[in-house]
Amino acid sequence: xxxxxxxxxxxxxxxxxxxxxxxxxxxxxxxxxxxxxxxxxxxxxxxxxxxxxxxxxxxxxxxxxxxxxxxxxxxxxxxxxxxxxxxxxxxxxxxxxxxxxxxxxxx
Numbered sequence: 371x372x373x374x375x376x377x378x379x380x381x382x383x384x385x386x387x388x389x390x391x392x393x394x395x396x397x398x399x400x401x402x403x404x405x406x407x408x409x410x411x412x413x414x415x416x417x418x419x420x421x422x423x424x425x426x427x428x429x430x431x432x433x434x435x436x437x438x439x440x441x442x443x444x445x446x447x448x449x450x451x452x453x454x455x456x457x458x459x460x461x462x463x464x465x466x467x468x469x470x471x472x473x474x475x476x477x
Contacts, residue, residue: 371397383407386417397422 375388385404390397402417420428 375399377404387413393419399425399428 371390371392373390375390377388378386380386380403383406385406386401387404388399388401391400393400399420399422400417401420403414405411405414
């Protein structure tokens with residue numbers, strides 16, 4: 371059993387295919403890249419499979435994402451911050467205090 375749900379264009383040669391399928395006798399949701407090139411046309415190893423028994427949890431997780439979070443993440447990147455809000459220059463200058471502490475304990 372295979373049922374394509376959607377196909378999202380990633381770039382001119384690659385689509386992300388979302389489908390319900392039966393793999394090894396177990397039904398699940400597969401999200402996988404599909405490439406079209408001169409050398410190969412078909413699914414790649416890039417992707418994941420959600421077994422049917424975990425689909426409800428997966429759906430709840432996806433539905434909990436607020437589209438505003440994507441805008442906030444883009445703004446932080448444009449302002450020179452990582453996703454945690456920490457300045458990129460702080461990470462380079464200040465270092466990681468946890469790793470410094472571990473190094474000191476090892477000496």
